[in-house]
Amino acid sequence: xxxxxxxRQQKKKKGAKEAEDIPQVLATDKKKKLKQxxxxxxxxxxxxxxxxxxxxxxxxxx
Amino acid sequence: MSIPKVVGIEQEYAISVKGADDLxxxxxxxxLVNAYxxxxxxxxxxxxxxxxxxxxxxxxxxxxxxxxxxxxxDVTGREDNLLINAILPNGARLYTDHAHPEYSTxxxxxxxxxxxxxxAGELILNEAVRLAEKIxxxxxxxxxxxxxxxxxxxxxxxxxxxMDANAHEACLVLNPGRAQKTLIPFLVTRQVxxxxxxxxxxxxxxxxxxxxxxxxxxxxxxxxPLINTRQEHHADPKRFRRLHLILGDATMSDFSxxxxxxxxxxxxxxLEDDYIASDFSLRDGLSALKQIxxxxxxxxxxxxxxxxxxxxxxxxxxxxxxxxCQSRDxxxxxxxxxxxxxxSDVLDGLETLTLSRDCDLEDDPGDLRRKLDWVxxxxxxxxxxxxxxxxxxxxxxxxxxxxxxxxxREESIFYxxxxxxxxxxxxxEAEVAAFVDEAPPSTRAWFRSRCMQKxxxxxxxVNWEVVGxxxxxxxxxxxxxxxxxxxxxxxxxIFDKAADSRELLALIxxxxxxxxxx
Numbered sequence: 001x002x003x004x005x006x007x008r009q010q011k012k013k014k015g016a017k018e019a020e021d022i023p024q025v026l027a028t029d030k031k032k033k034l035k036q037x038x039x040x041x042x043x044x045x046x047x048x049x050x051x052x053x054x055x056x057x058x059x060x061x062x
Numbered sequence: 063m064s065i066p067k068v069v070g071i072e073q074e075y076a077i078s079v080k081g082a083d084d085l086x087x088x089x090x091x092x093x094l095v096n097a098y099x100x101x102x103x104x105x106x107x108x109x110x111x112x113x114x115x116x117x118x119x120x121x122x123x124x125x126x127x128x129x130x131x132x133x134x135x136d137v138t139g140r141e142d143n144l145l146i147n148a149i150l151p152n153g154a155r156l157y158t159d160h161a162h163p164e165y166s167t168x169x170x171x172x173x174x175x176x177x178x179x180x181x182a183g184e185l186i187l188n189e190a191v192r193l194a195e196k197i198x199x200x201x202x203x204x205x206x207x208x209x210x211x212x213x214x215x216x217x218x219x220x221x222x223x224x225m226d227a228n229a230h231e232a233c234l235v236l237n238p239g240r241a242q243k244t245l246i247p248f249l250v251t252r253q254v255x256x257x258x259x260x261x262x263x264x265x266x267x268x269x270x271x272x273x274x275x276x277x278x279x280x281x282x283x284x285x286x287p288l289i290n291t292r293q294e295h296h297a298d299p300k301r302f303r304r305l306h307l308i309l310g311d312a313t314m315s316d317f318s319x320x321x322x323x324x325x326x327x328x329x330x331x332x333l334e335d336d337y338i339a340s341d342f343s344l345r346d347g348l349s350a351l352k353q354i355x356x357x358x359x360x361x362x363x364x365x366x367x368x369x370x371x372x373x374x375x376x377x378x379x380x381x382x383x384x385x386x387c388q389s390r391d392x393x394x395x396x397x398x399x400x401x402x403x404x405x406s407d408v409l410d411g412l413e414t415l416t417l418s419r420d421c422d423l424e425d426d427p428g429d430l431r432r433k434l435d436w437v438x439x440x441x442x443x444x445x446x447x448x449x450x451x452x453x454x455x456x457x458x459x460x461x462x463x464x465x466x467x468x469x470x471r472e473e474s475i476f477y478x479x480x481x482x483x484x485x486x487x488x489x490x491e492a493e494v495a496a497f498v499d500e501a502p503p504s505t506r507a508w509f510r511s512r513c514m515q516k517x518x519x520x521x522x523x524v525n526w527e528v529v530g531x532x533x534x535x536x537x538x539x540x541x542x543x544x545x546x547x548x549x550x551x552x553x554x555x556i557f558d559k560a561a562d563s564r565e566l567l568a569l570i571x572x573x574x575x576x577x578x579x580x
Contacts, residue, residue, distance in 0.1 A: 037479065050461065055078065055080075056211050062308065
């Protein structure tokens, strides 16, 4: 059965909205990853502070 | 005439030990070596494969006796030899070098193999740490694949390339001017993609540039040269030479490692074929090295007075490489297409990269942070220092810099970035894991590896160029003087047949000489 004009218009609007949503989804995903990274970094600095730097001295290598 | 650029990477790891005040870095490192050696079955009672130091001549210089040193080589006794060294069943060498655990990859034919073997070294060392910490549960050992401790000390990531003896002699011994016109400018400028970056008084793109002090030299711990002139070829010196480079940065990014190795392979082949007619000599290569490290796109002066920059110079090499790699009469550089495309993409990306006057990353349209260590670090540090208003010299940035290179995948900033999808890999996890246990199939590493896997009990010493079997009243030495021979294709069937090393040697004798040149 042929689609009515109304159904076609509704599908078109839905597709456009989904296309608009994609960058938003990506942006949200990116934000989430960056937040996770920031949390990781903070944890690293908490675990290995500036004393870690002082204790890190190495023997001269080649 | 050029020959395939068999390549190996030697990585000295930084080591941090906590929880055992009387455990020195040297002994911790030896513990790692032996814990792993035990795991792979080469420390069973009655076994003791020694590293053969007889072929090491660190004080002999390719330029002649005047440049070398008449110093007696320390003799390493059997116990110390076993304490320090392990020749692994994958053909690699794991050992303690000046208190650093060092992993020397087996010989690789391609840049992608070198990437995977280098990463396999990280897995091996992670496993070694896990085993050592089981032995001493109160101890925490951390390893870092980098070049500086931010306190003035440096340690290396060395590269070794197989070269034709005549070409090596022509370019580096008889007429080093040829190297100054071609190889040195290439090496000075390749840090724009091979540098791993560091914070400090300012951000620099290379960790090692500041530690290099001369163009040619024998030393590796002071007066560090761009080209090491050690006469230690680990192969038949009548046909082959080893080019030993100590200026490279340790790279975490697969891409940085791939480009560092792959582009150097191509340039060396071009050098061997006398393909580079242009003179790219720099007025002062060492100064240019440091200038570029401080600012990747700074102007540098050619010997004839013209100004250029590292990106432009690298593009000249790329243009030559593109035409060269299309020639039919040369040994094909493995992965050449990928190397050339990646090289081009990176140079394009560098031209659109924008940094502020304070060296913050402003724009990266080429998405180089997904590929290059120094750009990824710059992105991360820019983000963090703007958030916390930190100077480039702030200790927190140095902590982040070190932790970027932590090889513990739970703690490493690099691996956290990779897990977040912010950087790309070239070698798959499966490819890397395979090289933990196996050698690349197309070099002599495969032969050495198979000997260690099957006949370790009968081996009394090994080096890059020899496997020595103990047959009771006689020692039988199998020379591996050609890094391109001893391959799986040629010898797999024989190893499968041989029940012991005597049978192996008898079967090899029956085979006769390998067909083809060399």
